[in-house]
Amino acid sequence: MRFGILGTGVVGKTIAARLGSMGHEVMVGTRDPEETMSRSEPDQYGNPPFGAWQQEHPKVRLGTFGEAAAHGEMVVNATAGAVSLEALEMASENNLNGKVLMDISNPLDFSRGMPPTLWVSNTDSLGERIQRRFPEAKVVKTLHTMNAYLMVDPTQLAEADHTVFVSGDDPEAKAKVTNLLRSFGWTDIIDLGDITTARGTEMVMPIWLRLFGALQKPIFNFKIVR
Amino acid sequence: MRFGILGTGVVGKTIAARLGSMGHEVMVGTRDPEETMSRSEPDQYGNPPFGAWQQEHPKVRLGTFGEAAAHGEMVVNATAGAVSLEALEMASENNLNGKVLMDISNPLDFSRGMPPTLWVSNTDSLGERIQRRFPEAKVVKTLHTMNAYLMVDPTQLAEADHTVFVSGDDPEAKAKVTNLLRSFGWTDIIDLGDITTARGTEMVMPIWLRLFGALQKPIFNFKIVR
Numbered sequence: 001m002r003f004g005i006l007g008t009g010v011v012g013k014t015i016a017a018r019l020g021s022m023g024h025e026v027m028v029g030t031r032d033p034e035e036t037m038s039r040s041e042p043d044q045y046g047n048p049p050f051g052a053w054q055q056e057h058p059k060v061r062l063g064t065f066g067e068a069a070a071h072g073e074m075v076v077n078a079t080a081g082a083v084s085l086e087a088l089e090m091a092s093e094n095n096l097n098g099k100v101l102m103d104i105s106n107p108l109d110f111s112r113g114m115p116p117t118l119w120v121s122n123t124d125s126l127g128e129r130i131q132r133r134f135p136e137a138k139v140v141k142t143l144h145t146m147n148a149y150l151m152v153d154p155t156q157l158a159e160a161d162h163t164v165f166v167s168g169d170d171p172e173a174k175a176k177v178t179n180l181l182r183s184f185g186w187t188d189i190i191d192l193g194d195i196t197t198a199r200g201t202e203m204v205m206p207i208w209l210r211l212f213g214a215l216q217k218p219i220f221n222f223k224i225v226r
Numbered sequence: 227m228r229f230g231i232l233g234t235g236v237v238g239k240t241i242a243a244r245l246g247s248m249g250h251e252v253m254v255g256t257r258d259p260e261e262t263m264s265r266s267e268p269d270q271y272g273n274p275p276f277g278a279w280q281q282e283h284p285k286v287r288l289g290t291f292g293e294a295a296a297h298g299e300m301v302v303n304a305t306a307g308a309v310s311l312e313a314l315e316m317a318s319e320n321n322l323n324g325k326v327l328m329d330i331s332n333p334l335d336f337s338r339g340m341p342p343t344l345w346v347s348n349t350d351s352l353g354e355r356i357q358r359r360f361p362e363a364k365v366v367k368t369l370h371t372m373n374a375y376l377m378v379d380p381t382q383l384a385e386a387d388h389t390v391f392v393s394g395d396d397p398e399a400k401a402k403v404t405n406l407l408r409s410f411g412w413t414d415i416i417d418l419g420d421i422t423t424a425r426g427t428e429m430v431m432p433i434w435l436r437l438f439g440a441l442q443k444p445i446f447n448f449k450i451v452r
Contacts, residue, residue: 112349117348117349118348121347121348121429122343122344122347122348122432123338123343157451157452159451162449162451165433190437190440190441191440192433192436192437192439192440193436193439193440197433197436199432200432200433200434200435200436200437201433203347203429203430203432203433204429204430204433206348206425206426206429207391207418207423207426207427207429207430208426209426210418210419210423210426211416211418211426211450213418213419214416214417214418214419215416215450215452217452219452220450220451220452221450221451221452222448222449222450222451223388223448223449223450223451224437224441224446224447224448224449225383225385225388225446225447225448225449226383226441226443226445226446226447
């Protein structure tokens with residue numbers, strides 16, 4: 001299957017690598033591919049620059065946001081929440097309409113210091129804003145409640161039956177995303193309902209950040225025991 | 227040990243019954259004890275009125291908010307979040323100063339329809355507001371991320387090692403609350419840090435409400451797999 005992954009950060013690269021290794025045709029989208037390829041320094045978290053990463057994943061192509069979205073039968077928003085709507089505008093509505101748009105972003109606001117707060121929450125969510133702006137895209141919010149490495153490989157935790165959530169208005173789109181999640185190894189997938197339920201999952205980020213501090217590691221996840 | 231439980235709703239009664247059955251001396255506080263005892267109808271959820279409940283728990287005494295707070299060596303805020311600050315004012319600062327104040331409330335706002343939203347979140351929390359208003363009380367936020375019956379008996383779920391969180395500024399107060407939680411049967415107790423971490427746990431309520439809808443039952447809980 002053809003995937004367009006918007007965003008060259010850790011989340012985008014991790015999803016792209018996983019999909020590529022499974023035999024999917026992956027294009028990663030960025031604002032300015034030349035600029036992205038010209039980076040020679042590690043990013044702020046010490047990750048290698050995109051060019052170095054791509055040498056290890058030669059089948060993953062790089063293009064503009066628009067090229068990646070046009071390439072994908074399914075499009076993944078893996079950009080930072082602060083720029084997601086702008087990146088999706090650059091991807092162009094025409095390249096999103098009718099497609100499943102898997103949204104992994106979090107509306108983190110770093111302007112008030114650490115830990116970040118949310119710039120939309122409680123009575124609205126970033127997932128809903130994206131769905132309202134692109135009404136013909138089939139937005140499915142998922143995977144954004146955990147670390148990137150867990151997203152694509154839940155067995156990184158020995159007790160692998162922890163939980164991933166899906167939120168979205170379109171049942172068929174959620175079924176497609178659920179199949180993709182199963183192919184990543186997910187077994188406990190809870191459909192919370194329509195895209196407004198993304199308020200609940202986005203509001204999980206503050207406790208995630210505090211757990212990250214308390215546990216001193218990012219590889220953990222929520223399991224809904226019932 | 228002497229406990230003052232503020233609130234005669236399901237949470238207050240469930241905590242009071244459990245503490246009473248463990249041999250603690252419990253007084254439940256309410257705005258107007260006579261009015262509370264005069265109720266003869268079930269509440270909006272179909273629970274029996276307080277008088278009927280008390281006949282089955284004769285050792286649990288009923289008093290005003292102030293009497294219950296004065297009685298308690300530890301005070302538990304089990305009132306609805308919307309009235310918690312008012313109830314604590316009625317309990318009187320003098321009766322709270324120097325004591326552990328276990329806060330189980332959630333700042334739910336029902337004025338915008340269902341599911342409720344939060345009237346404080348993201349950059350502040352009800353736990354913090356209570357701590358700021360009563361700086362000499364030792365506020366520990368805990369247990370508010372689940373159904374009342376699970377709070378006092380985690381073994382209601384077969385897989386009983388799910389998680390309860392504690393947030394608070396005073397390490398000694400958190401240690402006392404942790405011991406109480408252990409006596410309820412809790413084994414996985416995560417100290418998230420100071421009272422500002424209550425933002426994270428209070429913001430769990432929106433996904434809890436959506437899970438309640440998706441799972442069609444209230445007896446479930448979060449487990450932090452790590």
